[in-house]
Amino acid sequence: MEGSTSHDFKANATRELANADLRAALSGSDRTFVAGRARVVANLPEFDALRDAAKAIKDHTLANLDHYLEVWERRAREAGGHVHWAKDTAEARAIVLALCKRAGARAVNKGKSMIAEECGINEMLEANGIRPVETDLGEYIIQIRHETPSHIIAPAIHLTKAQVEKSFRETHTGLDPARDLTEPRALLTEAREILRKKYFEAEVGITGANFLVAETGSSIIVTNEGNGDLSQLLPRIHIVLASLEKVVPTLEDASTILRVLARSATGQEFSTYTTLSTGPRRADDLDGPEEYHVVVLDNGRAAMLGGEFHEMLRCIRCGACMNHCPVYQAVGGHAYGWVYPGPMGAVLTPALIGIEHAAPLPNASTFCGRCEQVCPMRIPLPGMMRKWREREFDKGLTPRPARQGLKLWAAFATRPRLYRFVTGLAMGALARLAGRKGRLRRLPLAGGWTRYREFPAPEGRTFQAMWAEKRGRP
């Protein structure tokens, strides 16, 4: 898959584990998100009931997705909006480019959008001489560093404040080099001043969408910086990028899901800004774009409907799974090698780019289950990772050593008598090898273990051997 290094997860992970800045950056952030979520959940006794309600809304919508998309499209058009259907990312890019060209755009304001990342909108715009201006602070930071987001709601979470300060000094060369940027607030203020000027230069504003509302034909975004509003209200044309599972039946439904979204994502009761857009500016509106377009992307999602990975379409992109994932917290988002990291990425990425391009992702989990425990939409993430492993195994993609090891193990595990005999000998030998020390520093074929840990030696005889002697055979 072009642009993806998900197949190289293991090498990516090893590289990222050696990154001290990443470790420092993530060690603070996971506490903030995890503690924040725990606090607001504890404050809301009906949180679990709210999760059930949110799940039920999405289940119902997905079971009637065609209907709600049609209703939404009709209402969006009635409100004066334009709806474009994109079956893949190439179609989405072509639609966006055509709209930008027609508008004579030289600059485009961009609110945060993972669909834009999935489609490679920035690269496409730059290749066509159009300057994308990221208005989300985190997105802006990674843009000036020529990086990709490492988290779906906190794109620059992999960076320390010192790294951001350095990038600002290198990029904002017109400012006083002696200025004080030690406080995070100073970085924010500087970014705001730079960005505010740019808001007025763009002909087109692109945002994502947290919801498409069938009842009203609206799109909704949530932000904490208010940047989305400016990116979509000031330019002449507003383009919304949304994937098709973002539709919900009513505003009431959206509001139910919003209540679990902010709590799960950032530990807020509600995001600071919730912005509804319904069509372009009307005659008596004070502001708003002249044109309102929504590009609805499929890119493999419709094919997930009704299949083994159907439930993944309930995902509302809160990021709770990655905030609570010990693997994500160890390696960071870039190791996952494509747009969506963490547990949700480990399930979604193989569905969108193919298991043959992303096989390590669903394998890189201990199945600890913390992601499923916190998922507001109750998506069985570990169970679906296991389903990917089954697909991988059935297609013969499982690495040879694992297959052969399993075959050998199975030959013993299904023959208890042989198993008892062989394991009895092996454990005795291991215990003798360890001697009185009780553990081994090195062990053939177990280098992955003993590189980092001692190997506790068996006590000597197996339980079954001793039990048979003590109590006889039952």
Add this chain to the structure above:
Amino acid sequence: MSGPRVGLFVTCLVDLFRPTVGFAAVKLLEEAGCTAEVPQAQTCCGQPAWNTGDRKTTQAVAKGVIAAFEGYDYVVAPSGSCAGMLRVHYPELFVADESWKARAEALAAKSWELVGFLVDVLKLERVAADYAGIVTYHDSCSGLRELGVKAQPRALLAGIGGLHLRELADAEVCCGFGGTFCVKYPDISDRMVSNKTKSIVDTGADTLLAGDMGCLMNMAGKLQREGAAVRVRHVAEVLAGMADRPAIGEARDGGEGA
């Protein structure tokens, strides 16, 4: 009057590496009034195959376990991970095979993790054991999240004379074992277990307890490589008053230490 007839699912790691835990489990079950039996036709619950995506092999292993244990009132395992496999995953294994599905579901319904079984089913409130020391407790993932084992070990540990429990920061975060994960992704696993051993050492406890041998061997191996003076034991050893033997990976009498 005799208590329930319990089949002990020993688990492969206890059978091979730590028989003491198996005897501790038998002692606890018998003292609580059960008849404990250990079918010899058991090997492993099948997780290595199940977590590699090999359903057919898993089914073959699971059929052996189901056949060996269906005659008992209960099946009890000194492991949340293996008990979770029997209780939660066996019924998922046989989607198309109604007869095996029914047998798997029947087995699942009577399968328990040891400490959960003692407290939730046998209503045990106290064990007759002493342990002089400060212990900390790691909540293994499957027991915690698949079976809800959290309060039960703490309830029994609270009644042990001389034992002082000091809670571990991030007690519910995975230790990085994950079965074959720890050898498939050794670098990541190492980071996870290093985070865990740091929390363990920070408690100042002299003993680490948990209910799963995989996690225990992982954490013990890391603590010993780091030279930390923390003894590591399965919780059943302490509950059964059998903590007089060398701890996991610890030198035997007369052997040189780390």
